[in-house]
Amino acid sequence: MALCPIANRDLTSSPAFVGKKRPIHHIKITGFVKTHGAFRIFCWRWLDTFGGDVLKKGAVVSSVFTYIADLLFPLSCKMCGISIRMGETPGLCESCWSTIQFLDGPCCPRCGKPFASEAALSYSPNHQCGDCREKPPYYDRAISVAHYDKALAEAIHLFKYSKKTQWSRPLGRLLLKRVSDLGKFDVILAVPLHPKRLRQREFNQSLLLAREVSLETGLPLQVDNLCRVRWTQPQIELNGEERRKNVRRAFEVKRPDQVEDRCVVLIDDVFTTGATVNECARILKRAGAKSVAVLTLARMV
Known part of the structure; x- marks a missing residue:
């Protein structure tokens, strides 16, 4: 080359x-x-x-x-x-890099939401938060590396909006800290961008992160199997319910046979309400995925 x-x-x-x-x-x-x-x-x-x-x-x-x-x-x-x-x-x-606040305390085993104290897990190690008990998400587990705060927020902002694609490697290494917590999985996918937004940004930050995880773990990365088929309003401008409606039916699996009966890891940069990854998980499950685990860099707590 x-x-x-x-x-x-x-x-x-x-x-x-x-x-x-x-x-x-x-x-x-x-x-x-x-x-x-x-x-x-x-x-x-x-x-x-x-x-x-x-x-x-x-x-x-x-x-x-x-x-x-x-x-x-x-x-x-x-x-x-x-x-x-x-x-x-x-x-x-x-x-500044060392100021990252890792999410290593007690949290919901389903959505990854931090618990106020370890008392929540005294009932059972698999005790879920109220939101997950009331309306279980389509994904089986979600893990975030750290709080969306200070250094990590700055790094992600530079990565996404200032085209600092060199950040994909150090941020990808952060994701690797939590990969083992997901258990066994077969294939890696990234939350896709709509083609129009991809042309505007020139790269998909989630795909770059997923590639780092794939390179280090040796597991296959499906680049374009999960795609966004409908243009959606930027999620940052919406509340929780609006986010869910905004991404409804916005995704599609091109080749269902490549996820059928497989354990999938879905990678994104930030977990806010979980609406986007949950809709992706719904589509992947409908395509036959055995399980869907979500791995993100940061979580809005």
Whole structure:
């Protein structure tokens, strides 16, 4: 594959890379004249991919490379403004990154809603929240990595709306922290965007996250089997009931035989009311999926 650092393309969106070795050009680069940050991330990815052989010959090569990049292309933390070295998480310093509030306390085993205390689980380890008991969701389990707050909210915002696709890797690694909690599953899918919105944003952030999980776990990622067939109003503008009505019948499974009798993991970036992932789960179950587990980066609590 020829590298073209000024090409306005996101090569990672190609199905050709699904299940394949991570390409060098794993980020979208819109041109050196627009931002030097893309070049730094490109260098970082190059070292991450090929650095093993280089470091066997001497760690000094990596140190010199990092020093030159820091000198010529300085970056600052998007939250606190301090300088960031190339080896740190892109966009935020390690200090701000460490402020992420992980959801590791007691929560509903069905929807993942945090409980006020562990007393809620004293009845049974499988004790569900009132909402799930009153109206069980179509998905079997939902897990979020952390609260949608501070550093993680900033990272997700940069990722989605500032086209910082290099965030897919560190955010994808966060998802991997909770993959084992989902149990055994067979296939990975991402919440799809409508083609019109995909053209506007130029990438599907949920698909990039799902690709990271697929690359690390070796499990197959179905890129376009679950699709959005109806344009919907942005969910951020709606309340809970409006969200549910907004996404009703908005999704479709193209090839039901590829999810039939399989345990599916559905990946998205943020869990707010759960309306979108629940509608996706309904469609997947109707197509024959054995179970649907939802994995998201953050949860609006």
